Amino acid sequence: MRVETKRILLIGGPGTGKTSLISHFKSLGHTIFHEISREVTLAAKKKGIDQLFLTNPILFSELLLKGRISQFNDAPAVKKPVVFYDRGIPDVSAYMDFVGTTYPKKFTKANTLYRYDNVFFLPVWKEIYQSDNERYETLEQAIRIQDHLKQTYTNLGYSLIEVPFAPIEQRGNFILNSL
Template identity: 30%
Template sequence: MRRAVVTGAPGSGKSTLLAEVARRGFATGEEVARAILQAPGGMEMRAERATDFALAMLEAQRASWDRAGEGDAPILFDRGFADIVGFLRLEGLPVPPAIDAACRDYRYEGPVFHAPPWREIYRQDEERIQSWEEAVESDAAVLGAWRDYGYSPITLPFADPAARAGFVIERL
């Protein structure tokens, strides 16, 4: 089983890339934060109780991890455990022991792909509330968290979704 991840800046083309990879027959995991934000009370939890939001992401990420373990094909996740640490650091909050333990215990065997900030495609929406500057700060926090947990992210090229998907698939 090879679990791989796409991480990086908000609005940098991760979801579009994952859709293209899925269209080519590869398994993908959803972005758990966006699913939580879309649920009733999700935006309020993120704004008012950021640590609870992080713990909700942890539980959803664990469930996604467990579902992925049911097969033997590679799976490409939309973000991972270290992204939660990056979020907490950006918010200036401590990392709960359960989240730190998950980052140490649930190890991705496949590459961690980094989608860098991409100004030309960045757009805010109902869940992506960060300004461009905040998206860049978020990227730095998340990338630092992945490195702190021993990963060496591979930067994705600024390219159309088909070319990016080809880049990823060659490395899976």
């Protein structure tokens, strides 16, 4: 029997609690496709590039796009009814719009070729926002990124489901009950 896999996407600017929510879903046994930007950033740092996104945003974004398309294509092999993604393919062009960089048409083409079933939007949570070695954005920049993400996904025809501020378990239940 073939299992139809629903692709559930979590989006939001930096500092929204996505990583904690993803960890919660993983602890419940759900399949997770993790955010790959930290991996790309850390690999670049090993090559002596402190912030690849700031140094070469096109290369950084091409690496993200390639990785996210691979994650998207890997979902059916999981053979589970639901998989979760920490960020999606359209995030790439949203971030490029945030920095005001023109980018190849393959970025926007990928946004229409690969579609997620549900998109949950986590707003920036000022009380939990922190920067670190891989998250260099200020709170104000995080809010602007959030606005670009919302605009990008809305323009692509997604109906964003906003996840309320609450403890992790309640946020997780909100998402699971919305499926």
